[in-house]
Amino acid sequence: xxxxxxxxxxxxxxxxxxxxxxxxxxxxxxxxxxxxxxxxxxxxxxxxxxxxxxxxxxxxxxxxxxxxxxxxxxxxxxxxxxxxxxxxxxxxxxxxxxxxxxxxxxxxxxxxxxxxxxxxxxxxxxxxxxxxxxxxxxxxxxxxxxxxxxxxxxxxxxxxxxxxxxxxxxxxxxxxxxxxxxxxxxxxxxxxxxxxxxxxxxxxxxxxxxxxxxxxxxxxxxxxxxxxxxxxxxxxxxxxxxxxxxxxxxxxxxxxxxxxxxxxxxxxxxxxxxxxxxxxxxxxxxxxxxxxxxxxxxxxxx
Amino acid sequence: xxxxxxxxxxxxxxxxxxxxxxxxxxxxxxxxxxxxxxxxxxxxxxxxxxxxxxxxxxxxxxxxxxxxxxxxxxxxxxxxxxxxxxxxxxxxxxxxxxxxxxxxxxxxxxxxxxxxxxxxxxxxxxxxxxxxxxxxxxxxxxxxxxxxxxxxxxxxxxxxxxxxxxxxxxxxxxxxxxxxxxxxxxxxxxxxxxxxxxxxxxxxxxxxxxxxxxxxxxxxxxxxxxxxxxxxxxxxxxxxxxxxxxxxxxxxxxxxxxxxxxxxxxxxxxxxxxxxxxxxxxxxxxxxxxxxxxxxxxxxxx
Numbered sequence: 088x089x090x091x092x093x094x095x096x097x098x099x100x101x102x103x104x105x106x107x108x109x110x111x112x113x114x115x116x117x118x119x120x121x122x123x124x125x126x127x128x129x130x131x132x133x134x135x136x137x138x139x140x141x142x143x144x145x146x147x148x149x150x151x152x153x154x155x156x157x158x159x160x161x162x163x164x165x166x167x168x169x170x171x172x173x174x175x176x177x178x179x180x181x182x183x184x185x186x187x188x189x190x191x192x193x194x195x196x197x198x199x200x201x202x203x204x205x206x207x208x209x210x211x212x213x214x215x216x217x218x219x220x221x222x223x224x225x226x227x228x229x230x231x232x233x234x235x236x237x238x239x240x241x242x243x244x245x246x247x248x249x250x251x252x253x254x255x256x257x258x259x260x261x262x263x264x265x266x267x268x269x270x271x272x273x274x275x276x277x278x279x280x281x282x283x284x285x286x287x288x289x290x291x292x293x294x295x296x297x298x299x300x301x302x303x304x305x306x307x308x309x310x311x312x313x314x315x316x317x318x319x320x321x322x323x324x325x326x327x328x329x330x331x332x333x334x335x336x337x338x339x340x341x342x343x344x345x346x347x348x349x350x351x352x353x354x355x356x357x358x359x360x361x362x363x364x365x366x367x368x369x370x371x372x373x374x375x376x377x378x379x380x381x382x383x384x385x386x387x388x389x
Numbered sequence: 390x391x392x393x394x395x396x397x398x399x400x401x402x403x404x405x406x407x408x409x410x411x412x413x414x415x416x417x418x419x420x421x422x423x424x425x426x427x428x429x430x431x432x433x434x435x436x437x438x439x440x441x442x443x444x445x446x447x448x449x450x451x452x453x454x455x456x457x458x459x460x461x462x463x464x465x466x467x468x469x470x471x472x473x474x475x476x477x478x479x480x481x482x483x484x485x486x487x488x489x490x491x492x493x494x495x496x497x498x499x500x501x502x503x504x505x506x507x508x509x510x511x512x513x514x515x516x517x518x519x520x521x522x523x524x525x526x527x528x529x530x531x532x533x534x535x536x537x538x539x540x541x542x543x544x545x546x547x548x549x550x551x552x553x554x555x556x557x558x559x560x561x562x563x564x565x566x567x568x569x570x571x572x573x574x575x576x577x578x579x580x581x582x583x584x585x586x587x588x589x590x591x592x593x594x595x596x597x598x599x600x601x602x603x604x605x606x607x608x609x610x611x612x613x614x615x616x617x618x619x620x621x622x623x624x625x626x627x628x629x630x631x632x633x634x635x636x637x638x639x640x641x642x643x644x645x646x647x648x649x650x651x652x653x654x655x656x657x658x659x660x661x662x663x664x665x666x667x668x669x670x671x672x673x674x675x676x677x678x679x680x681x682x683x684x685x686x687x688x689x690x691x
Binding site (some may be wrong): 291 | 476574
């Protein structure tokens with residue numbers, strides 16, 4: 088079924104622990120989401136870039152059969168994120184953010200997107216996320232992500248839009264901020280109950296995460312990688328693999344949610360194996376399927 | 390088959406985040422190991438206490454059908470550990486260590502222990518761990534734990550005794566120190582290969598861990614607990630549940646190792662639900678089995 092993502096498209100500049108710098112790499116939640124979700128489903132995109140956004144990256148989106156009717160190209164510069172990874176690759180500093188045209192982003196959905204059945208609201212200002220939901224018709228399954236700045240500064244608006252969604256995907260820092268708790272298993276359950284959601288996914292990066300749904304809590308590890316080239320976008324790839332799986336299945340029942348965790352883990356692990364989108368672009372559907380199957384097998388304890 | 394543990398027995402004083410202090414609680418690796426392994430196997434104990442060690446704790450060991458022929462009672466005071474937990478319960482400070490009679494510990498095995506088939510060398514000075522292996526007859530399956538101070542100050546001796554063992558159980562800090570690496574999946578694999586071990590378990594506390602054996606890497610989460618009363622001894626309980634399962638099965642094949650991870654996770658989670666040994670003492674074998682089964686079910690992704 089139809090899958091829509093609304094989020095950022097960026098040019099990232101990533102400084103690695105060895106000092107190597109990767110400049111103007113395609114990034115932002117939409118870029119990673121498109122390249123991961125497209126293993127499972129076609130993706131409709133609403134996002135904005137400046138006139139400087141390289142054509143090759145747009146061609147890359149097209150190669151994943153993304154529907155770009157909602158891609159806005161505005162005069163000005165594409166959103167930029169500059170970051171530096173620490174030696175252990177689990178921590179990073181944001182060195183600079185240049186919002187450029189993202190500051191004027193108005194998520195207007197093309198008419199043909201209004202019937203989207205699965206919607207991922209990547210992190211963005213809560214009132215823009217609400218505006219997406221205002222436009223779509225019927226009762227799609229909407230899943231939302233957010234980020235510390237909106238939890239801190241725009242909580243009321245954020246709470247309102249979360250209550251309009253069926254699913255929430257957050258990381259451990261966000262979950263702790265939202266609940267005031269320390270125990271992550273409890274944070275995930277509290278969020279599930281508080282917002283009356285169908286499901287919550289709490290991501291812990293290299294440590295996997297929790298899925299909480301009507302069946303209870305499913306703790307899951309990450310796929311063990313012996314080498315991590317660049318974890319940028321792994322969370323957005325997780326969301327892409329997750330939502331792509333729901334859209335492909337056409338439902339979000341217990342079995343599909345668990346398969347979504349598996350596929351999300353597989354694509355997120357590929358994302359970490361190359362800088363930016365490079366490893367994900369090279370991975371074949373057969374490789375992703377094989378890794379997903381390997382993950383199910385290696386985590387089976389009895 | 391026969392299971393032997395050699396390690397410390399302590400009186401712990403634990404200060405909780407709310408300021409509450411629990412004084413002279415039975416602790417040390419042996420105490421936790423006995424109370425967790427005994428769900429699966431009888432346990433032979435070699436350890437030392439002072440004349441101040443409360444009789445009720447010895448009775449507690451006997452209630453778990455532990456063989457105490459190797460329990461030495463020396464003139465002087467029992468080893469004491471004093472610690473304070475931080476608010477998030479994942480970090481703690483050691484406030485004081487009073488070694489007492491543990492400083493004179495000489496792990497002499499009673500004659501009837503010499504045929505032990507499964508041996509857990511809880512953390513101790515490497516030359517004492519080696520001395521245990523010197524005494525046992527035949528080719529038992531020996532599993533070793535260690536701690537930062539010996540990795541730092543006694544590495545050569547430690548390496549020698551690890552090479553005489555079949556399995557290694559370490560936590561993330563120890564694994565990183567031993568390998569010089571950051572990536573924990575790789576640390577676990579490196580340790581498995583370097584020491585030519587049958588298996589390595591790398592424990593990550595609330596994040597579960599990795600089992601590495603001839604079949605590859607099995608990442609596993611922890612059992613999700615909504616309330617953590619006291620994580621003291623959880624690692625030793627994990628080791629107890631793990632070794633108890635191997636001893637019960639009489640082997641360490643791939644299937645048994647995975648069941649050992651499950652049982653270890655179940656008993657370690659019980660340990661965290663009460664201060665010291667309190668929750669573990671109350672748990673019934675049926676409850677532990679039910680939790681182990683629930684863990685297998687909740688982690689099954691496909």
